[in-house]
Amino acid sequence: MLLRVLCLSAPLVLCAAYPAGAQTRTPAVTLNALSSAFEELSRRVSPSVVQVVVTGYGTIGEEAPSADALLGLRRTGGSGVILDPAGYIVTNAHVIEGARRVQVVLPRPTPAAGSSIIRPRGIAFDARIVGIDDETDLAVLKIDEKNLPALPLGDSDALKQGQLVFAYGSPLGLENSVSMGIVSAVGRQLELDDPMIYIQTDAPINPGNSGGPLVDTEGRVVGINTLILSQSGGNEGLGFAAPSNIVRTVFEQIRSGGRVRRGTIGVFAQTITPTLAAALKLPQDWGVILGDVFPGMPASAAGLRIGDVVVTLDGKRMENGRQFEVNLYRRAVGDTVMLEVLRNNQILKFPVAVAEREDDPARFADLVTPERNIVPRLGVLALDIDERIASMLGELRVPSGVLVAAVSADAPHAEQGLEAGDVIVSLNGAAVTALADLRSAIGRLPTRAPVVFQIQRQGQLMFVALEIE
Numbered sequence: 001m002l003l004r005v006l007c008l009s010a011p012l013v014l015c016a017a018y019p020a021g022a023q024t025r026t027p028a029v030t031l032n033a034l035s036s037a038f039e040e041l042s043r044r045v046s047p048s049v050v051q052v053v054v055t056g057y058g059t060i061g062e063e064a065p066s067a068d069a070l071l072g073l074r075r076t077g078g079s080g081v082i083l084d085p086a087g088y089i090v091t092n093a094h095v096i097e098g099a100r101r102v103q104v105v106l107p108r109p110t111p112a113a114g115s116s117i118i119r120p121r122g123i124a125f126d127a128r129i130v131g132i133d134d135e136t137d138l139a140v141l142k143i144d145e146k147n148l149p150a151l152p153l154g155d156s157d158a159l160k161q162g163q164l165v166f167a168y169g170s171p172l173g174l175e176n177s178v179s180m181g182i183v184s185a186v187g188r189q190l191e192l193d194d195p196m197i198y199i200q201t202d203a204p205i206n207p208g209n210s211g212g213p214l215v216d217t218e219g220r221v222v223g224i225n226t227l228i229l230s231q232s233g234g235n236e237g238l239g240f241a242a243p244s245n246i247v248r249t250v251f252e253q254i255r256s257g258g259r260v261r262r263g264t265i266g267v268f269a270q271t272i273t274p275t276l277a278a279a280l281k282l283p284q285d286w287g288v289i290l291g292d293v294f295p296g297m298p299a300s301a302a303g304l305r306i307g308d309v310v311v312t313l314d315g316k317r318m319e320n321g322r323q324f325e326v327n328l329y330r331r332a333v334g335d336t337v338m339l340e341v342l343r344n345n346q347i348l349k350f351p352v353a354v355a356e357r358e359d360d361p362a363r364f365a366d367l368v369t370p371e372r373n374i375v376p377r378l379g380v381l382a383l384d385i386d387e388r389i390a391s392m393l394g395e396l397r398v399p400s401g402v403l404v405a406a407v408s409a410d411a412p413h414a415e416q417g418l419e420a421g422d423v424i425v426s427l428n429g430a431a432v433t434a435l436a437d438l439r440s441a442i443g444r445l446p447t448r449a450p451v452v453f454q455i456q457r458q459g460q461l462m463f464v465a466l467e468i469e
Contacts (some may be wrong), residue, residue: 047149049168051105056098079169079212089141091211131254140254154220156243167203169212179204195329198240205239214241261333263354266297271320298353309342364405379408426454
């Protein structure tokens, strides 16, 4: 019996060989038809892909910053994709890092047949930074336009290795380009303990593609092109995109609340090893065991115990502790997850609420307003430390100070300055005890005056030096 195989015949037609006498069940697919399908895909996707142009301070005329490098205003760029017709756009956080002004360039409509193939430059609009999430390197922009062509988000969990994908963006400033490749891996971790995962693709991605969409053959956004691994600085077939299911969570939270709230259920999940399984007499030598269930957290309240073996999370089989953390990572605060665990040879199910992560510095953002808490020359929102704030911060090395609750995305020193969660202890050696004192001291400084803050960051004291604008 003949095997069914793909072959390439003289008229460049993809055809199939069937057993002798069998009828052909599907029409042959020509390369022209395949090309036409790709053209139609680009016609649908391209109007939603934008160029992001950023003006900000940076090193001028140097490949890499150095101690004597000149600093000044410069223009950089990347890509973005429209996800909401009301003008909401997703890009990478690193694309707009240090931005003083952000513009979004919308592509011109596709020219009619017979028109010049040279398109005029797109239409530029000033954009507002709605929010940034550094952990996923994602950001949301807003322009004051309506009825824009938005692309739908696909299901990145459904991606398969070898699946065709297309990378859109503006590589090296070449507006609205497209490249094709396959999914090389569906859940790539670049650092062992990092809960953030990426889609790996060999679709050519170069500097400037950052923030552009990775789409499937249906035109759905399955990822946001984020980074490449390269020895030359250009594409070497190792591109990485943030999965659309993580993008969806970040986008929806930033669009509705301006920031991302990180979730936890309050457990420490460990990978079961053969040694651990043998010593504890577990029924399996693989999977996930709960090494700790933190008192007062949702998992404890739901009835989970130390030693429970996690079989599934929301129906997905759990094979190791890292997989467990990765699958919890995109769950939003307020969600409920279903854990199936093995305890005393019984399978038990527990619905567990997702609570806000206590170590997330962005949790203080809900406690401030620009009217009451802004320090304009620093681009931060700050809080006096009262008993409530002190209890949320944990141990303070210095018993007084001012808490940085949030940092503006366009703060003058966003790249190397203060961060959300920092406690300002002193300014140029003088103790800072209240927000009013900080505002007053900053207000008296002349332009470009050197300033050194002593701060506590993640339990550690350090100095932060900058110039006041």
